[in-house]
Amino acid sequence: xxxxxxxxxxxxxxxxxxxxxxxxxxxxxxTLYWYLQxxxxxxxxxxxxxxxxxxxxxxxxxxxxxAERLKGVDSTLKIQPAExxxxxxxxxxxxxxxxxxxxxxxxxxxxxx
Amino acid sequence: xxxxxxxxxxxSVPEGAIASLNCTYSDRGSQSxxxxxQYSGKSPELIMSIYSNxxxxxxxxxxxxxKASQYVSLLIRDSQPSDSATYLCxxxxxxxxxxxxxxxxxxx
Numbered sequence: 001x002x003x004x005x006x007x008x009x010x011x012x013x014x015x016x017x018x019x020x021x022x023x024x025x026x027x028x029x030x031t032l033y034w035y036l037q038x039x040x041x042x043x044x045x046x047x048x049x050x051x052x053x054x055x056x057x058x059x060x061x062x063x064x065x066x067a068e069r070l071k072g073v074d075s076t077l078k079i080q081p082a083e084x085x086x087x088x089x090x091x092x093x094x095x096x097x098x099x100x101x102x103x104x105x106x107x108x109x110x111x112x113x
Numbered sequence: 114x115x116x117x118x119x120x121x122x123x124x125s126v127p128e129g130a131i132a133s134l135n136c137t138y139s140d141r142g143s144q145s146x147x148x149x150x151q152y153s154g155k156s157p158e159l160i161m162s163i164y165s166n167x168x169x170x171x172x173x174x175x176x177x178x179x180k181a182s183q184y185v186s187l188l189i190r191d192s193q194p195s196d197s198a199t200y201l202c203x204x205x206x207x208x209x210x211x212x213x214x215x216x217x218x219x220x221x
Binding site: 035041048056089099100103105 | 144
């Protein structure tokens, strides 16, 4: 069974440019998470989807970040415009339901220069 | 107070010893508890889940949960150099929250 797939693996962009990350969860997983991880810290939740509904986006900086999960499967996280402080690893995870075991993709390492 | 707290370490143990990793959490209504292992430059990998008080064993790993004390731990028996990694504790109350992780170093 395929795991969570994220792309791209690495992205380098100039500040003020837009960037998008894509995530394909494990088949049958209704819950999808986007996390941000800085070096030496644990993952921090940005947004959680239950099917196509964003049920927790309180930590998403809505002035520059947006996310969508079309048809309750794949998800895209966008930053526009990117700032230097957005440099981090963006992780996508999925699970059958809230509170069940969550599995992570390989992550996207974003560098804003 | 952080929602999930872990000692950052590093915790150093000799090869073959038992490594004990601890985690406390603030949300008394938390229902699900997880341990992840993260190697440098890699994404977190789920190694254990526990949902009820007591111990849960899986190979060399034992997770222990005490909801009254809001405490969860991970024991690694017969530690190997390949166990050297950062161990993340994650707790689900109304959202899945991670601690900052404990660095484990197993010395051969």
